[in-house]
Amino acid sequence: MAKPIGIFDSGVGGTSIWKEVAKMLPYENTIYLADSANAPYGEKPKEEILRLSIKNTELLLDRGCKMIIVACNTATTNAIDYLRSHYPVPFIGIEPAIKPAALHTKTKKVGVLATKGTLSSSLFHNTSKLFAEGITVLEQEGKGLVELIEAGKVQSPEMKKLLNEFLQPMLEQNIDCLVLGCTHYPYLIPVLKDILPQNITIIDSGEAVARQTKAILDRNNLLSTATHRPEYIFHTNANVEVLKDLIDRPAAQVTYLDF
Incomplete structure (x- = not known):
């Protein structure tokens, strides 16, 4: 299986980014983490946001992700510099447009x-x-x-x-x-x-993030060469049904994961 793009957010909101990425890169496998048990990140201290971002990053890297999209404005603004300096894959961040x-x-x-x-x-x-x-x-x-x-x-x-x-x-x-x-x-x-x-x-920011994702994958020779339907995996540590309703993709695998 081609290496997936990893995506994490403080919950289900980053699926709005995932949809744009899936639309622009229809042959890329993805793994999405919805850290809904800790949502929202926006009211937590920076140290806690960084700790959660590290946890999510390492979980995605353990699953072989070739790139990570930090699909959370708060995690981007508080943690992405650290993540980029400590891990060997490209990171895409989100900031207000x-x-x-x-x-x-x-x-x-x-x-x-x-x-x-x-x-x-x-x-x-x-x-x-x-x-x-x-x-x-x-x-x-x-x-x-x-x-x-x-x-x-x-x-x-x-x-x-x-x-x-x-x-x-x-x-x-x-x-x-x-x-x-x-x-x-x-x-x-x-x-x-x-x-x-x-x-x-x-x-x-959704479409702009998808364009940047494609550009960075291309620049690093990481674009998938597959031409078949990709694998979409979603994990949440809260209500699976809320995530399923937002994704609305029958082929996607949506599971509860205690992380």
Whole structure:
């Protein structure tokens, strides 16, 4: 079997990244770890985020992964430098799509919905400083959103109430772009479209991450040469059914793993 791409997240949200990778690289085997038992990472101290990221990385490497996608904004901003310096495979990270939002905005006001761990990181602030000169970046911590998504309550009244509370101050400031700074949040797009005016563009990182994954595999001569249907393996240390519902791929292997 061709070596798989490893993907980990603080739960099920990184499947939004996996879907883009699977679409762009249809012959690559993948192994996905949903560390839902420890979600969300965004409210944990940096030392704990690093410890969990190391644990996930070593589990994927033990399974022969040729590359690892850190499909979690918080883990990327707090751990990816360490991972890159200590392990021999390429790593792809996720960070909020500030650059495309800054290029797209006409009101010069951009909203960012993310976790506390991402918004407080030096990588986020350095990215904002680099790409958002002359742009007002309005930050909003999405406290409670990940927990509802992990519980399968995307369309719940609680979710809609929280989103309205988080978005209203941004709308009053006349944003025209909303950056989703957590890989869980693309699953909220249908709800967000009901709340937001039509002139607001929702931006996430999924397709850009898939393009970068393909480029790095190609550069390192790691692209699969197979032409048959790949193997998709998913492990979660929480509710298997929530993960199955989001993947919606009958051929995928979804199992509980105590990690």
